[in-house]
Amino acid sequence: MNGDRPAGAAGALPQKVAVIGAGLMGTGIAVVLAGGLQEVALMSRHQETLDRSRQRAERYLQGLQRHGLLQEDAATVLGRMRFTTSLEDAAAGAGFVEESITEDAAAKRAVYVRLDALVPPPVVLSSNTSALPVAEFARGVRHPERVLISHFIQPAHVVPVLEVVRGAATSQDAVDRTVSLWRALGRLPLLMQRDEPGFLINRLQHALVREAVRLLAEGLATAEDIDAAVQYGLAPRFITAGPLKQRDVNGLAMHVRVATRLWPELDTPDGAAVALAYLQGLVDSGALGLENGRGFYQWAGCDPEDVRQRLDDQLLELTRAALSLRGSV
Numbered sequence: 514m515n516g517d518r519p520a521g522a523a524g525a526l527p528q529k530v531a532v533i534g535a536g537l538m539g540t541g542i543a544v545v546l547a548g549g550l551q552e553v554a555l556m557s558r559h560q561e562t563l564d565r566s567r568q569r570a571e572r573y574l575q576g577l578q579r580h581g582l583l584q585e586d587a588a589t590v591l592g593r594m595r596f597t598t599s600l601e602d603a604a605a606g607a608g609f610v611e612e613s614i615t616e617d618a619a620a621k622r623a624v625y626v627r628l629d630a631l632v633p634p635p636v637v638l639s640s641n642t643s644a645l646p647v648a649e650f651a652r653g654v655r656h657p658e659r660v661l662i663s664h665f666i667q668p669a670h671v672v673p674v675l676e677v678v679r680g681a682a683t684s685q686d687a688v689d690r691t692v693s694l695w696r697a698l699g700r701l702p703l704l705m706q707r708d709e710p711g712f713l714i715n716r717l718q719h720a721l722v723r724e725a726v727r728l729l730a731e732g733l734a735t736a737e738d739i740d741a742a743v744q745y746g747l748a749p750r751f752i753t754a755g756p757l758k759q760r761d762v763n764g765l766a767m768h769v770r771v772a773t774r775l776w777p778e779l780d781t782p783d784g785a786a787v788a789l790a791y792l793q794g795l796v797d798s799g800a801l802g803l804e805n806g807r808g809f810y811q812w813a814g815c816d817p818e819d820v821r822q823r824l825d826d827q828l829l830e831l832t833r834a835a836l837s838l839r840g841s842v
Contacts, residue, residue, distance in 0.1 A: 526550055526697055527608025533600065533624060535566035538641055539613035541669030544573045546611070547593040548583065549698045554595045556603035563596040570594060572822065573670045580829040600624070604631040609694060611663060613641035621650035629654045637687050639663040643715060646708045647680025657682035663691060663702075664712055668821070671828050673836060676712045678705040723788045724779065729809070730791035736809045752835045 528551050532543040535557035547553045557563050574587035597603050610628055614620060628638050634656045643664055651660040662678035679688050695702040705712050725739045760768045802808035803817050
């Protein structure tokens, strides 16, 4: 999905990049990078993980091609991806590094200390963490000015936006080069000027999800009706205009009257406690969602990869439509 690449940007792109971590997110990010760069080294410690990653990458690329969101043949793009179990091999000659391993600060710190020694500055070391602050995984790095966050949204190969988050020591040069890279690859980088917990998208998303779980926990609506309210009520509107633009269109005077009444009701610790207790109860009972067949919904008998593929196909079509609306209002 790189049709928005600025003219002339390709010459400034690194020839080779490395992605550390070959799970769902790492594979999707590697696909994005391979869509516009000459070589992407994707690293995992385990060969079986790499084998699954290659199959997943092929499926992702075929989906992008099927929906007209890939400028080249899927096999050509896949051919730019190299799979390795060696961090040293992946990092050698890399002009940009994206890390997407487990959400564990100690594990990430160990990787960043090694990367800091293997990859010379000013090459950017970027993390796909969804929750950890930069300082927590960059501790011990000799060149913290080149460490930042590029956080993608699942599925990474489809959703066009990502968050670029600077740490307290991150240089403006590292930010500028990272934003330029993602823009050149047709992505929409959203810049967070401060390392706020949850960044931008997760803060917005979890505010909505917390209230959705509270409504379910207190028996005020079913899971199906809560999801339908978002899927068919909010989501179509948000494709055409975000929440702030919608307030402008609908009128701020009216909005402040509603907000004055409603916001204090939403901003209560009791609501968060009820929602979290309900969610923790599900997990404690063994309900983990799609991966084990039970969560808010029953998934018994479903193939997780088939479910994800079906949702990806739907999202690919919606993404193409949403991108066509950019700048129309």
